[in-house]
Amino acid sequence: MKKNKAPEGMTCVIVVDGKFCGEEPNRGQLYGAPNAKVPLCGRHAAETYAWSTSQYRDKLIAQLVEIGALSFHSPGVTYIVKLPNGRVKIGMAGEERIAKRLEDVSREYAKAGYKEPLTVLALIKGGGTVEASLHHKYQELRVTDELGEQFRAEPELLDFATETGVSEEFAWVVVSYEQWWNKCSKKYTGQDPTEKAPTIDDDEWDF
Numbered sequence: 001m002k003k004n005k006a007p008e009g010m011t012c013v014i015v016v017d018g019k020f021c022g023e024e025p026n027r028g029q030l031y032g033a034p035n036a037k038v039p040l041c042g043r044h045a046a047e048t049y050a051w052s053t054s055q056y057r058d059k060l061i062a063q064l065v066e067i068g069a070l071s072f073h074s075p076g077v078t079y080i081v082k083l084p085n086g087r088v089k090i091g092m093a094g095e096e097r098i099a100k101r102l103e104d105v106s107r108e109y110a111k112a113g114y115k116e117p118l119t120v121l122a123l124i125k126g127g128g129t130v131e132a133s134l135h136h137k138y139q140e141l142r143v144t145d146e147l148g149e150q151f152r153a154e155p156e157l158l159d160f161a162t163e164t165g166v167s168e169e170f171a172w173v174v175v176s177y178e179q180w181w182n183k184c185s186k187k188y189t190g191q192d193p194t195e196k197a198p199t200i201d202d203d204e205w206d207f
């Protein structure tokens with residue numbers, strides 16, 4: 001029998017809602033370290049791979065930042081926002097995309113039923129490298145659900161974010177986000193919940 005072959009009848013062992021996933025192993029294979037292999041379906045093999053590579057990348061970048069080996073950060077802006085579900089998101093976008101990115105995050109949560117705006121805690125110059133080192137620094141607080149990767153709003157993270165704050169050059173992003181929210185949330189904040197929402201032509205706010 002080939003070493004990586006999943007034994008006959010064995011299915012994906014990832015636990016979903018208290019039960020084994022139970023899908024067929026991807027390509028009939030086992031996955032993992034040489035002496036710790038498990039059967040995984042295609043989706044769970046991909047998720048495990050993506051998670052372990054991002055963990056590895058975050059750690060490596062965090063170590064480079066720590067020892068001062070990076071002479072500059074990768075381009076972009078890293079944001080730390082308080083989400084309407086009470087958690088925190090740490091992400092990044094290009095400088096020209098950052099305002100739109102916050103709108104996208106906001107819309108995603110609104111669609112999931114959280115109809116409060118984001119609170120922008122910090123906007124930091126630097127993209128992927130800043131994001132990776134923060135993801136690593138706060139990895140103990142990481143939570144993942146159907147809305148993706150988030151962090152528990154513990155004081156250590158909130159304190160860091162508020163102390164860091166919004167860099168002056170990105171103050172416009174907060175203004176832009178708030179204007180967008182005020183315009184788009186109007187139809188949900190009316191006194192009469194049965195009143196028909198006003199039409200907003202220039203935004204695809206569709207939840």
Ligand SMILES: [Zn+2]
Pocket residue numbers: 012013014021022023040041042043044
């Ligand atoms: Zn699975």
